[in-house]
Amino acid sequence: MSSQSPTLLDSLSPTAERQEALRARLSEVDRSMRTPGTFFVVAAVLWLMVGTLFALLTAIKFTNPSFLGHTEIFTFGRVRSAHLNSVIYGWATNAGFAVGLWIMARLCRTRVRHTRILMAGAVFWNLGVIGGIIGILKGDMVAVEWLEMPGYVTPLLAISFALIGVWAIIAFRWRQTDHVYVSQWYILAAFFWLPWLYTTAQILLVFEPAKGVVQSLTNWWFAHNVLGLWLTPLGLGTAYYLIPKVLGRPIYSYYLSVYGFWTLALFYNWAGVHHLIGGPVPAWVISAGTVASVMMVIPVVVVAVNHHMTVVGLHRQGWRSPTIRFIVFGAINYTIVSLIGSAMALRDVNLSTHFTDFTVGHAHHGLYAFYTMIMFGGMYYMLPRLLNREWPSAFLIKTHFWMTALGILLMVNVLQICGWIVGEMMNQVTQDGTVAYTFQQIVEFRVPWHWLRSVSGFMITIGHFAFFINVVWMLFRPSKADQPSQPTLLTRPTAEANA
Amino acid sequence: MSDDIRKQYPPDGNPRETFEGNRFEDARMQRVHDQLMRERPEPSENFAPLPLALTVLVMFLCVWAGLYLAKYTFEFDPFHYNEDRAANAVADEGPKEVDMMALGKRTFSQNCVACHQQDGQGQPGVYPPLAGSEWVQGNPKRLIAIVLHGLAGEVHVNGETYNNAMTPFGRLRDQQIAAVLTYVRSTPDFGNESDPVTEDMVAEVRDETSDQSEQWSQDQLDELYPIDG
Numbered sequence: 267m268s269s270q271s272p273t274l275l276d277s278l279s280p281t282a283e284r285q286e287a288l289r290a291r292l293s294e295v296d297r298s299m300r301t302p303g304t305f306f307v308v309a310a311v312l313w314l315m316v317g318t319l320f321a322l323l324t325a326i327k328f329t330n331p332s333f334l335g336h337t338e339i340f341t342f343g344r345v346r347s348a349h350l351n352s353v354i355y356g357w358a359t360n361a362g363f364a365v366g367l368w369i370m371a372r373l374c375r376t377r378v379r380h381t382r383i384l385m386a387g388a389v390f391w392n393l394g395v396i397g398g399i400i401g402i403l404k405g406d407m408v409a410v411e412w413l414e415m416p417g418y419v420t421p422l423l424a425i426s427f428a429l430i431g432v433w434a435i436i437a438f439r440w441r442q443t444d445h446v447y448v449s450q451w452y453i454l455a456a457f458f459w460l461p462w463l464y465t466t467a468q469i470l471l472v473f474e475p476a477k478g479v480v481q482s483l484t485n486w487w488f489a490h491n492v493l494g495l496w497l498t499p500l501g502l503g504t505a506y507y508l509i510p511k512v513l514g515r516p517i518y519s520y521y522l523s524v525y526g527f528w529t530l531a532l533f534y535n536w537a538g539v540h541h542l543i544g545g546p547v548p549a550w551v552i553s554a555g556t557v558a559s560v561m562m563v564i565p566v567v568v569v570a571v572n573h574h575m576t577v578v579g580l581h582r583q584g585w586r587s588p589t590i591r592f593i594v595f596g597a598i599n600y601t602i603v604s605l606i607g608s609a610m611a612l613r614d615v616n617l618s619t620h621f622t623d624f625t626v627g628h629a630h631h632g633l634y635a636f637y638t639m640i641m642f643g644g645m646y647y648m649l650p651r652l653l654n655r656e657w658p659s660a661f662l663i664k665t666h667f668w669m670t671a672l673g674i675l676l677m678v679n680v681l682q683i684c685g686w687i688v689g690e691m692m693n694q695v696t697q698d699g700t701v702a703y704t705f706q707q708i709v710e711f712r713v714p715w716h717w718l719r720s721v722s723g724f725m726i727t728i729g730h731f732a733f734f735i736n737v738v739w740m741l742f743r744p745s746k747a748d749q750p751s752q753p754t755l756l757t758r759p760t761a762e763a764n765a
Numbered sequence: 766m767s768d769d770i771r772k773q774y775p776p777d778g779n780p781r782e783t784f785e786g787n788r789f790e791d792a793r794m795q796r797v798h799d800q801l802m803r804e805r806p807e808p809s810e811n812f813a814p815l816p817l818a819l820t821v822l823v824m825f826l827c828v829w830a831g832l833y834l835a836k837y838t839f840e841f842d843p844f845h846y847n848e849d850r851a852a853n854a855v856a857d858e859g860p861k862e863v864d865m866m867a868l869g870k871r872t873f874s875q876n877c878v879a880c881h882q883q884d885g886q887g888q889p890g891v892y893p894p895l896a897g898s899e900w901v902q903g904n905p906k907r908l909i910a911i912v913l914h915g916l917a918g919e920v921h922v923n924g925e926t927y928n929n930a931m932t933p934f935g936r937l938r939d940q941q942i943a944a945v946l947t948y949v950r951s952t953p954d955f956g957n958e959s960d961p962v963t964e965d966m967v968a969e970v971r972d973e974t975s976d977q978s979e980q981w982s983q984d985q986l987d988e989l990y991p992i993d994g
Contacts, residue, residue: 289801296801373807447808507808514805519813549848553837557830564823571816613848651800753803 291375291442296651298377299368302384303652304741306364307645309392311737313356316399318723318730320349325723328716339403347402347414354412354492355395355423358637362500363388363430365644366453368652369507370434373450374441378433387429394422410471412489420468424461431457448523452503455531459495463488479547483539490538493632498534498600501640502526502569505597508647509576512590513583518575526568533558533565540611544620559611566604573597586757588663592643595671599635603628606682618693623712624685631678634726639670642733650753655740657754662736664756669729677722684715863940865961869948872941876934877949885955891929893922896955899992905946905962907990909970912942915980930980939967 324346326333334340371378378384398415401407406416415423434457438450467488470476476484510517517523539547539555577584577594584590606628609615619625646663650656657663688711694702703711839845874883881887885896895901900922901908915933919926934942943964950959 288807289804292804292807293801445809448810449808510808511805517808517810519815520810521812521815523810525815546846548841548843549845550838550841552848553834556837557833560833561826561830563826567819567822571819575813654800753800 288375292372294377295371295375296368298379298381299371300652302378302381302388303364303368303648305385305388306360306367307649307652307737308741309388310357310360310364310641310645311734313352313360313395314730315734317349317353317357318727320345320352322720322723322727324349325716325720329713329720338405344403344405344407347407348399350412351402351414352395352399353633355398355415356392358497358633358641360392361638361641361645362456362497363391365504365641365648366456366500367430367433367437368648369449369504369644370437370453373443373447373507374437375443376437376440378437383429384433387426390422391426391430394419394426397422408472410485412485412492413467413471417472420472424464424468427461427464431461447507448517448520448527449503449507451527452499452506455527456496456499456503459491459499463491463495479542479545482542482545483547483551486538486541487535488538490541491535493629493637494530494534494537497633497637498530501596501600501637502530504640504644505573505593505600508589508593508643509573509597512587512647513577513580515576515580518572522568522572526565526572529561529568530565533561537562537607537611540616543611543613543616556611556613560608562604563608566601566608570597570601586755588646588657588660588667588754588756589643591667591756592639592646595667596636596638596640596643599631599639603631603636606631618686618689620689621692622685622689623681623715624689627678627681627685630674630681634670635674635678639674642666642670645737649737649740653740655743656752657736658739658743659736660754660756662732662739663754665732666729666736667756669725669732673722673725673729676725677719680715680718680722684712688712863944865944865947866952868941869944869946870952872937872945873948876937877945880931883954885949885952885957890925891927893920893925893927895949896957898922901949901955902957902959903992904990904994905950905960905966906970907986907992907994908946908950909942909962909967910974910977910986910990911981912937912946913967913971913974914977916983916986917980918982920983933980935971939964939971942967 323334323340324342327335327342327345331342335342338344367378367384395415397419401416401419402414406418407414408416413420434453438454441450467484470484471481471488475481506517506523536555536558539551540559543552543556545552573594577590584594610619610624610628619628646657688708691703691708691711692701696702837848880892881895882892885894887894893900900911911931913933913935916931918930919928921927937945943962943966946962946967949955950957951961
């Protein structure tokens with residue numbers, strides 16, 4: 267399909283714009299997102315580096331517990347939570363703001379107006395996260411997983427989120443198109459879901475704590491849904507926008523898009539309960555969570571089919587584009603990680619995986635191999651258009667891809683294989699009813715695996731440095747208006763080039 | 766280049782589009798828009814129907830979900846926790862019998878073992894032994910009183926003199942104290958063979974000694990609860 271030929275839908279729509287005017291408008295949209303989009307990307311990348319540092323520290327402590335263990339702020343409990351919060355609220359959320367708002371504005375064909383308000387929200391959000399991380403390191407942590415940030419920053423975070431999120435809604439409200447594209451549903455929904463999750467969890471857990479097991483239910487409902495109802499829709503929305511955009515081929519099926527979106531909305535928010543299998547929670551709640559987790563197979567398979575049928579046959583072209591390389595890697599891992607997640611919600615599987623490294627591997631699989639890789643892809647596409655510059659180095663992009671892709675695959679495999687074996691060891695009982703392996707034996711078994719995990723973390727760090735250098739280099743490079751422009755591709759183009 | 770653009774996008778009557786079209790002719794503008802010009806069109810969707818295999822998979826999952834929920838929801842009973850157990854099995858069991866020796870052993874290893882040791886021998890000259898001790902196998906009330914309020918100063922056990930302090934364990938529940946003393950008095954690990962201690966006895970002594978605010982001395986104990994009393 268030639269890049270200029272209108273699609274069937276365009277030719278039917280009475281308001282369809284001619285490509286020329288459409289491109290001029292996209293240029294206006296990109297221009298209006300330039301400052302906030304760049305700010306979010308830079309903040310996200312800085313948080314990524316900070317989060318990586320905390321991650322490496324945490325990983326090393328598994329094999330050398332005394333490493334920096336004598337400084338209070340670098341003890342395991344604090345560094346681990348600092349890692350989690352800086353990657354979720356610093357990296358992942360800033361990246362989601364950047365890419366999500368930009369895609370939303372582009373698809374709605376609306377400029378972002380009054381960017382100062384958006385910038386204020388962006389600055390306060392990041393100040394809030396900085397305050398939260400300092401609070402965690404200082405020891406003011408709230409003892410609830412995923413909500414460790416102390417109470418004095420959470421209202422700030424909530425208000426700044428409102429200031430930022432409202433732009434997605436404003437863009438949607440004043441959209442200039444008839445047809446609402448699937449990425450718009452996902453991104454709009456995500457911007458409604460996160461404030462719902464965050465305020466409910468804060469109220470039920472911190473400000474007006476619920477009694478008894480309702481707390482743990484709320485906790486895991488929240489923690490699982492930050493991934494499921496905030497990051498996942500942002501990741502899928504980005505993939506749905508960029509795969510057809512870069513490859514120049516329409517999404518395979520509108521029906522599958524609708525189906526995948528609504529089944530995700532229906533099932534995901536139940537799934538978190540499976541973290542409490544075996545806990546003192548009414549059995550029917552767990553059963554409902556297990557069923558919803560297994561039913562998640564439907565949206566996952568639907569999205570997988572939809573993406574696969576769109577990409578199929580264009581693999582060589584995809585391999586050339588940094589964007590598609592990262593996004594296809596992320597999309598494939600979305601399918602794998604979600605199917606593993608459904609299996610983990612089954613009681614018999616959970617019996618082995620619970621309380622082991624398997625869960626840790628699963629979390630990194632979802633957050634890194636799926637979400638983070640897709641966000642890298644989104645940034646590789648978005649940043650040149652915001653800054654009007656090209657990526658300085660294809661070599662650094664390749665380094666970034668190979669180090670992070672191989673690193674995360676190694677990490678997930680190491681943690682999940684080790685976790686499964688440990689789960690089996692912990693469940694093994696001798697004939698007279700005592701445990702077959704002592705705590706000490708299990709800890710010793712894990713040591714070599716955790717060395718490998720540190721190696722994988724080190725590879726990912728190298729990849730992040732490559733990305734960081736490329737971003738900084740690009741920021742301080744002269745604008746390309748005075749130079750010829752070529753997209754930065756990873757292999758030599760054989761046909762029409764496309765970044 | 767600008768001619769190509771003109772051919773590709775001939776201006777029509779729309780003033781906005783004509784304006785945009787003219788802007789495209791500026792060479793610098795064109796370079797600025799290189800990225801946009803080489804972009805593919807904005808994404809759109811085709812309308813392929815749902816694959817049949819997918820529909821079958823969804824039907825299969827729905828049937829499984831129905832069966833699973835029917836089997837494991839227990840009429841949404843909020844007090845039913847164990848998925849493996851049928852709904853009414855819990856009610857039939859009645860209150861659970863507590864194994865006092867097992868509870869006692871656990872309580873011992875959580876609270877006492879650091880001083881009195883796993884084998885109940887204590888440490889010579891520092892902590893008195895429990896195994897074979899006349900204190901342990903004598904008046905159970907004396908023993909309960911010691912656990913509740915602790916002990917300080919010189920004590921004489923099996924002909925040896927010890928001068929140390931034992932912290933009070935009054936925070937333990939009556940049942941735990943009864944269990945740990947039953948264990949200490951009759952476990953074959955220590956070679957002791959005395960009668961068990963009941964919860965009622967613990968409650969009684971707790972009540973009698975409620976005014977005691979300090980650790981006991983041996984003299985006080987000999988007066989209130991003599992060994993063979």
